Amino acid sequence: NFMLTQPHSVSESPGKTVTISCTRSSGRIASNYVQWFQQRPGSSPTTVIYEDNQRPSGVPDRFSGSIDSSSNSASLTISGLKTEDEADYYCLSYDYNLGYVFGTGTKVTVL
Amino acid sequence: QVQLQESGPGLVKPSQTLSLTCTVSGGSISSGRYYWSWIRQPAGKGLEWIGRIYTSGSTNYNPSLKSRVTMSVDTSKNQFSLNLSSVTAADTAVYFCARGAVVRGSPFDPWGQGTLVTVSS
Numbered sequence: 060n061f062m063l064t065q066p067h068s069v070s071e072s073p074g075k076t077v078t079i080s081c082t083r084s085s086g087r088i089a090s091n092y093v094q095w096f097q098q099r100p101g102s103s104p105t106t107v108i109y110e111d112n113q114r115p116s117g118v119p120d121r122f123s124g125s126i127d128s129s130s131n132s133a134s135l136t137i138s139g140l141k142t143e144d145e146a147d148y149y150c151l152s153y154d155y156n157l158g159y160v161f162g163t164g165t166k167v168t169v170l
Numbered sequence: 171q172v173q174l175q176e177s178g179p180g181l182v183k184p185s186q187t188l189s190l191t192c193t194v195s196g197g198s199i200s201s202g203r204y205y206w207s208w209i210r211q212p213a214g215k216g217l218e219w220i221g222r223i224y225t226s227g228s229t230n231y232n233p234s235l236k237s238r239v240t241m242s243v244d245t246s247k248n249q250f251s252l253n254l255s256s257v258t259a260a261d262t263a264v265y266f267c268a269r270g271a272v273v274r275g276s277p278f279d280p281w282g283q284g285t286l287v288t289v290s291s
Contacts, residue, residue, distance in 0.1 A: 103284055104278070149216065157233060158222075160219070161219065
């Protein structure tokens with residue numbers, strides 16, 4: 060089994076940059092693609108990053124994803140932070156035995 | 171564009187079976203390019219993948235729920251369904267359905283709006 064651990068919360072001022080980590084507890088982070096979902100209050104999640112670093116159409120290029128094998132983690136970076144970015148963010152990966160596993164979730168607050 | 175809508179009872183008694191349906195509009199569920207998933211979220215908590223079904227009927231379930239989960243697809247109605255048996259209060263959650271890309275793309279996109287299911291006597 061593995062877990063994807065995220066910081067509980069991060070906060071930053073508008074215009075700044077935040078980075079959310081997603082650390083895989085066992086197995087290689089690079090063994091399966093990582094996705095990132097944004098969930099605004101009262102809404103369904105939407106994809107902001109898929110396949111480690113791909114942005115769906117309509118997602119601004121302020122959102123970027125990356126993988127760091129040395130720390131066995133993935134990261135979501137939001138630059139030029141806007142009030143509309145305030146939401147919960149979840150990472151997701153796949154395991155052949157477990158299926159899809161979501162991260163613990165991070166609440167982003169725009170101060 | 172494709173839209174998904176969950177439907178089913180909002181209240182289920184303990185030990186009974188939770189049954190939900192997801193209706194797909196704006197696209198055919200029969201496309202081999204996609205699979206169809208269920209995800210749930212207890213109030214104030216994180217997301218949990220329940221399982222997925224391909225149009226062929228092939229399924230993958232979360233091992234922690236596998237003994238209680240059954241999924242099916244009805245291509246004539248453009249719907250897929252979830253049955254979760256022997257429910258307890260721990261199964262109280264918002265249940266989402268979602269489409270996933272088989273080859274390239276997000277595994278869950280788009281999502282339905284979600285439906286709250288409460289397990290209580």
